[in-house]
Amino acid sequence: MSASGSGRSADGERRTPADPSIAHIHPCSACDIRQLSVCNVLDAPELQRLAEIVSTVTLPAHRTVLHEGDPADHLYNVTGGCVKLYKLLPDGRRQITGFLFAGDFLGLALEDRYAYSAEAVSDVTLCRFPRRRLERLLDDLPKLEKRLLGNASNELAAAQDQMILLGRKTAREKISSFLVNLAARAERRGQPADPLALPMSRTDIADYLGLTTETVSRTFTQLKTRRVITLLPGGMVALTDRLAIEDLASGG
Amino acid sequence: MSASGSGRSADGERRTPADPSIAHIHPCSACDIRQLSVCNVLDAPELQRLAEIVSTVTLPAHRTVLHEGDPADHLYNVTGGCVKLYKLLPDGRRQITGFLFAGDFLGLALEDRYAYSAEAVSDVTLCRFPRRRLERLLDDLPKLEKRLLGNASNELAAAQDQMILLGRKTAREKISSFLVNLAARAERRGQPADPLALPMSRTDIADYLGLTTETVSRTFTQLKTRRVITLLPGGMVALTDRLAIEDLASGG
DNA sequence: CGGGACTTTGAGCAAATTCAACCATTGTGG
DNA sequence: CCACAATGGTTGAATTTGCTCAAAGTCCCG
Numbered sequence: 001m002s003a004s005g006s007g008r009s010a011d012g013e014r015r016t017p018a019d020p021s022i023a024h025i026h027p028c029s030a031c032d033i034r035q036l037s038v039c040n041v042l043d044a045p046e047l048q049r050l051a052e053i054v055s056t057v058t059l060p061a062h063r064t065v066l067h068e069g070d071p072a073d074h075l076y077n078v079t080g081g082c083v084k085l086y087k088l089l090p091d092g093r094r095q096i097t098g099f100l101f102a103g104d105f106l107g108l109a110l111e112d113r114y115a116y117s118a119e120a121v122s123d124v125t126l127c128r129f130p131r132r133r134l135e136r137l138l139d140d141l142p143k144l145e146k147r148l149l150g151n152a153s154n155e156l157a158a159a160q161d162q163m164i165l166l167g168r169k170t171a172r173e174k175i176s177s178f179l180v181n182l183a184a185r186a187e188r189r190g191q192p193a194d195p196l197a198l199p200m201s202r203t204d205i206a207d208y209l210g211l212t213t214e215t216v217s218r219t220f221t222q223l224k225t226r227r228v229i230t231l232l233p234g235g236m237v238a239l240t241d242r243l244a245i246e247d248l249a250s251g252g
Numbered sequence: 253m254s255a256s257g258s259g260r261s262a263d264g265e266r267r268t269p270a271d272p273s274i275a276h277i278h279p280c281s282a283c284d285i286r287q288l289s290v291c292n293v294l295d296a297p298e299l300q301r302l303a304e305i306v307s308t309v310t311l312p313a314h315r316t317v318l319h320e321g322d323p324a325d326h327l328y329n330v331t332g333g334c335v336k337l338y339k340l341l342p343d344g345r346r347q348i349t350g351f352l353f354a355g356d357f358l359g360l361a362l363e364d365r366y367a368y369s370a371e372a373v374s375d376v377t378l379c380r381f382p383r384r385r386l387e388r389l390l391d392d393l394p395k396l397e398k399r400l401l402g403n404a405s406n407e408l409a410a411a412q413d414q415m416i417l418l419g420r421k422t423a424r425e426k427i428s429s430f431l432v433n434l435a436a437r438a439e440r441r442g443q444p445a446d447p448l449a450l451p452m453s454r455t456d457i458a459d460y461l462g463l464t465t466e467t468v469s470r471t472f473t474q475l476k477t478r479r480v481i482t483l484l485p486g487g488m489v490a491l492t493d494r495l496a497i498e499d500l501a502s503g504g
Numbered sequence: 505c506g507g508g509a510c511t512t513t514g515a516g517c518a519a520a521t522t523c524a525a526c527c528a529t530t531g532t533g534g
Numbered sequence: 535c536c537a538c539a540a541t542g543g544t545t546g547a548a549t550t551t552g553c554t555c556a557a558a559g560t561c562c563c564g
Contacts, residue, residue, distance in 0.1 A: 085412075087412060087413075087415075087416045089416065089420060089421075089502070089503035090502060090503055090504055091503060091504075093416075093420045093503065094420070095412075095415050095416035095419045095420045097411075097412040097415050097416070108405050108408070109405055109409065110401065110402040110405045110406075111405075111406075111409070115409040115412065116412055138398075139394070142391070142394060142397070145394070145397060145398070145401065146390075146397070148401060149362070149397065149400060149401045149404060150362040152401060152404035152405060152408060153360050153361055153362045153363075153404060154362075154363075155408055156360070156404060156407055156408060156411065157361065157363070157367040159349075159408065159411035159412070159414075159415070160337075160339060160347075160349045160367060160368055160411070161339075162411075162415055163339075163347050163349050163411070163414055163415065163418060164339045164341065164345075164347035164349070166415060166418035166419045166462060167347045167418045167459075167461070167462030168341060168345040168346070168347045168462065169341075169345075170519080170520095171519075171520070201542070201543090202542075202543060202544095203542085203543095207419075209419070210418060210419030210420060211520075211521090212520075212521060212522080213542090213543075213544095214520085214521075214522085214543095214544080214545085215519090215520055215521075216543095217543060217544050217545080218520090218544080218545080220543095220544090221544075221545085250341070250342060251341035251342055251343060251345065252342055252343075422551080422552095423551080423552065453509095453510070453511090454510075454511065454512090455510085463552075463553090464552075464553060464554085465510090465511075465512095466511095466512080466513085466552085466553075466554085467551090467552055467553075468511095469511060469512050469513080470512080470513080470552090472511095472512090473512075473513085485561085
């Protein structure tokens, strides 16, 4: 990777040096999404220790963050934008296993290698932690470790919801669930939930829901025709009939 | 197979009292599946502390272990038999999110309530831990907490594998993956992987793979006809052509 | 043995996919 | 500034995979 010094490295990413002497340039204590993330369980001195090993990374849309099978050298915290996680079958079939937004944690794998790939959907900013150093730090910060466990447990619950979606819901129910779920998460981050921003492509949505782009497109128009949603320019959707879409989402 | 020194409670389960004075009757140190489970990171005195809050539970096949939405009062460790986890849609559609065997941990939810239901597939034995007491114990046993985090991280990886299965694999690939996966887990537990025991019904397999029983049955006969597997009496399968089935499983 | 649950097989159907064409938006070079 | 290629999205028609409904076959277990 690139040398430190906050220039633009060969692969186009910018970051702050890990040098603690200038860590105050990006103090975690001033982080405006901290209350969304795992860091919010830490007090000021603990946060300082975290700040000493973190570097901030900015990536443009479509840049790969990490690749399945690569050594899991870093963990990340998304601080802005949208990241997709995915796995591939040998013949290219793809399953997107999650979309991450500000506050979401990325890279938890106590294995040596990443079990999935991650790619920036929009321009994103990330906090990057060297895995070794973070693991060492965890021994001193049981609160953080507990929080990570809670985080993992929540992700497991979300994964189970995604399983029932993939295995048992119809296309219309899948799209509805997807929209309701994104809206709820946007709300939790304090971002507008209606109209809702859809930064990802139809293909991404299809690969997340186990459908094809054509089916995703047809289902959107169907929901539009039924006046459940309204498609707005700029990748926005209005959830016109919130009750109806929530009903569809839960498989009513 | 019954637990010693205890009565049968109202709901038909047998268990040892939590009374530590007789905990030595079921000492964790003599547990023959310990090396498979989260407990194996603990040394003798730590194990003793765990033994003081554990009770052993035996349930017959088809008995519900815990129910989605109920207060999450206990965590479990499966010590024998097979348990299925599942979620339901309002209209009864079911998704089985996992099968658990000896060594597998159950109930990790830092929420107040279980996010899914669990039911015994075969007769099962479980170690049961009161959640509050286990959580308190975790503060003193960082090794165990780390191990739980590692466990959760592995489960997340497995969940992502299941997502690509549900979203992107064909019926034949699903069945093949299922068999290969079960065989690998049986092997890890030191149980015979070929012929492989299938303790769960066709309906359970269908609800796990996002199929119908009919499709599961047809796919089994198809694999049988192609001489990839052999169906044996007593719910056993022989993986006749291991290479072929592994190829099918990975979507080759 | 006999009965009930589970499994397998069959025939027709339907939801979603595939293949193909068309439309909209955007960015580029003449 | 416009033409136009490129990308992504939408729509249509035909196909297919897996589902539904129905019936027959097996396997336990009493």
